Amino acid sequence: METEQQLLEAVKTGDRQAMRRLYERYKGYAMSTGLRYIPNGDDVEDMVQESFIKILTSIQRFSFQGEGSLKLWIGRTVANKAIDFLRMHERVSFTGTVPDMPDEEPELESIPPDVLNKMIAQLPAGCRLVLNLYVFEHCSHKEIAQRLGIRESSSSSQLSRAKVLLTRMMKDYIKRHGK
Amino acid sequence: MKQEKWAERLEQHLADYQRDPSHDLWEGIEAGLDKASKRQARIVMIRRWIVAAAFIGVVFGGAILFWNRQQGRDLSDQKRLTETSVKEKPTEDVTPINDSIVDKSEKTNSTPQTFIRPQTEKKLIAENHSDVIPEKQDIETEQQEAVIASDESSSEPSVVFEEHDNHLTRAFGRATKCHHSQLLAMNVYVSGGMNNQERRNGVLMSPPMLQEFAQTRGLDGEPVYLVGYEERQSHDLPISFGLTFSYPLTDRLSIGTGIVYTKLNSEFLNIIQDRQIRRQQTLHYVGIPLNVQFNLWRWQRLNVYLSGGGRADWNVKVKANVDGIDQKMNKDRMQWSVGGGLGVQYNILPQFGLYAEPGIRHYFDNGSNVSNFFKDKPTDFHLELGLRFNW
Numbered sequence: 001m002e003t004e005q006q007l008l009e010a011v012k013t014g015d016r017q018a019m020r021r022l023y024e025r026y027k028g029y030a031m032s033t034g035l036r037y038i039p040n041g042d043d044v045e046d047m048v049q050e051s052f053i054k055i056l057t058s059i060q061r062f063s064f065q066g067e068g069s070l071k072l073w074i075g076r077t078v079a080n081k082a083i084d085f086l087r088m089h090e091r092v093s094f095t096g097t098v099p100d101m102p103d104e105e106p107e108l109e110s111i112p113p114d115v116l117n118k119m120i121a122q123l124p125a126g127c128r129l130v131l132n133l134y135v136f137e138h139c140s141h142k143e144i145a146q147r148l149g150i151r152e153s154s155s156s157s158q159l160s161r162a163k164v165l166l167t168r169m170m171k172d173y174i175k176r177h178g179k
Numbered sequence: 180m181k182q183e184k185w186a187e188r189l190e191q192h193l194a195d196y197q198r199d200p201s202h203d204l205w206e207g208i209e210a211g212l213d214k215a216s217k218r219q220a221r222i223v224m225i226r227r228w229i230v231a232a233a234f235i236g237v238v239f240g241g242a243i244l245f246w247n248r249q250q251g252r253d254l255s256d257q258k259r260l261t262e263t264s265v266k267e268k269p270t271e272d273v274t275p276i277n278d279s280i281v282d283k284s285e286k287t288n289s290t291p292q293t294f295i296r297p298q299t300e301k302k303l304i305a306e307n308h309s310d311v312i313p314e315k316q317d318i319e320t321e322q323q324e325a326v327i328a329s330d331e332s333s334s335e336p337s338v339v340f341e342e343h344d345n346h347l348t349r350a351f352g353r354a355t356k357c358h359h360s361q362l363l364a365m366n367v368y369v370s371g372g373m374n375n376q377e378r379r380n381g382v383l384m385s386p387p388m389l390q391e392f393a394q395t396r397g398l399d400g401e402p403v404y405l406v407g408y409e410e411r412q413s414h415d416l417p418i419s420f421g422l423t424f425s426y427p428l429t430d431r432l433s434i435g436t437g438i439v440y441t442k443l444n445s446e447f448l449n450i451i452q453d454r455q456i457r458r459q460q461t462l463h464y465v466g467i468p469l470n471v472q473f474n475l476w477r478w479q480r481l482n483v484y485l486s487g488g489g490r491a492d493w494n495v496k497v498k499a500n501v502d503g504i505d506q507k508m509n510k511d512r513m514q515w516s517v518g519g520g521l522g523v524q525y526n527i528l529p530q531f532g533l534y535a536e537p538g539i540r541h542y543f544d545n546g547s548n549v550s551n552f553f554k555d556k557p558t559d560f561h562l563e564l565g566l567r568f569n570w
Contacts, residue, residue: 019212020205023208031197031199032193032196035198041201045204048200049204049211052208053211053212055504059503062502065455072454073504076456076501077504084507109192111192113192113195113196114196116189117193117196135186135190136193140410143449145548147508163185
């Protein structure tokens with residue numbers, strides 16, 4: 001199988017076939033990333049298409065840092081596009097109290113990944129953004145605060161809120177499906 | 180710690196999840212790529228035209244301005260010469276000439292507009308008396324010297340005459356000594372900081388996590404840094420370009436304002452265990468300064484002065500990208516600063532000089548959460564180099 005570096009070098013020469021191969025290889029990953037931010041599938045497809053145009057037009061600026069770094073970079077680009085989309089199309093609020101945590105915390109591994117992905121997309125926009133940036137983009141609360149123009153404490157409380165809401169959704173799912 | 184673990188588990192569980200799009204997106208992507216490459220080619224072409232037009236504009240504009248000013252100056256000097264010659268048209272009689280010289284000396288004492296006259300008079304005297312009584316010439320010379328001496332000893336400090344002065348020297352005398360005649364000065368400069376800034380920070384545990392952690396470990400308000408997490412910041416030297424105008428208030432004091440463009444480049448490297456995320460940030464500011472300049476000392480073409488004042492900078496554009504991909508970022512708030520410096524100016528022409536101004540500037544905290552050079556190094560030494568045009 002073609003390594004990331006080989007693929008990257010071919011894409012950087014302007015080879016359209018190599019670009020197509022890059023798209024085929026990472027389209028599923030890009031879609032799943034987008035679906036964690038944006039609940040509507042059609043919107044996600046539009047956003048993923050825009051993201052690939054952006055990726056392929058700015059790939060000359062990307063510096064390869066080892067196998068896996070290209071995938072990470074693509075994920076980050078899609079996430080950035082998704083954040084822009086969210087800010088443009090949804091009212092993003094970072095207020096709201098943290099509800100009480102259910103007594104029992106279900107095993108998140110017992111929830112199918114596609115369902116869990118959908119659950120994340122159903123969270124309120126503010127805490128959905130913070131959760132995605134913290135968990136999947138590995139941003140610190142300081143960075144999240146700077147990026148979203150909020151306070152560090154707000155980022156922290158939004159993450160706690162996301163965790164509680166997600167736990168409740170998981171509990172409901174387990175109850176409904178008798179696991 | 181619990182939240183950290185939970186986040187890790189969540190990420191792990193979804194790490195391999197993928198979902199294909201409902202239809203092939205490649206056609207749209209390819210169309211977008213074609214459009215982008217056409218747009219890029221157009222942008223490159225427009226940029227080249229702008230640069231070429233700006234270069235031609237600066238060269239031709241500067242040449243025309245300089246030529247017009249020189250022409251105007253020569254014409255006004257010629258006009259003054261002609262007026263003086265008409266006024267001082269000599270008569271055949273010697274005595275009236277002597278009278279006119281005496282009159283002149285009186286006039287000279289009473290008015291400061293005597294710049295060209297003694298020379299003209301000398302010429303007129305020389306021309307008209309070459310064929311007249313020779314012994315009178317000595318008397319005239321003595322009288323003339325008396326006129327010059329009276330000029331020098333008069334209260335007007337700004338006029339010095341030389342027998343063989345040329346246009347440039349006269350003009351220098353006027354530009355440097357008759358400072359009041361200068362209406363406006365325009366400064367074009369580039370300014371740079373003297374030290375770039377680098378910093379390495381540990382990453383602190385977030386307050387809610389720290390609370391849980393402290394309870395189990397018996398810590399009391401001590402900061403806890405995450406192992407394997409690091410943040411490195413590096414800020415390039417700030418660079419500014421300015422266009423300012425100054426107006427003389429007194430012989431030594433002038434006040435100035437204008438427009439200053441400043442660019443700040445920063446790089447942030449987040450190290451999360453074995454991963455690195457590189458973020459680059461460019462902030463563009465446009466500022467309005469208000470400065471006061473005090474001339475300390477002048478010697479021939481050299482001028483030493485003190486300058487100081489305040490400046491307000493507005494962040495007009497922000498550009499941030501993570502590993503080469505553009506990212507949206509909030510603009511910085513308005514930035515206030517105060518600064519001062521000691522400048523040395525060397526006048527190549529009366530209307531044009533070069534100056535160097537090392538100085539210090541302090542940037543006040545504007546309360547925003549944008550990390551930049553101003554926040555990391557609020558007090559900075561800088562060097563300003565520029566051109567000064569006098570009118």
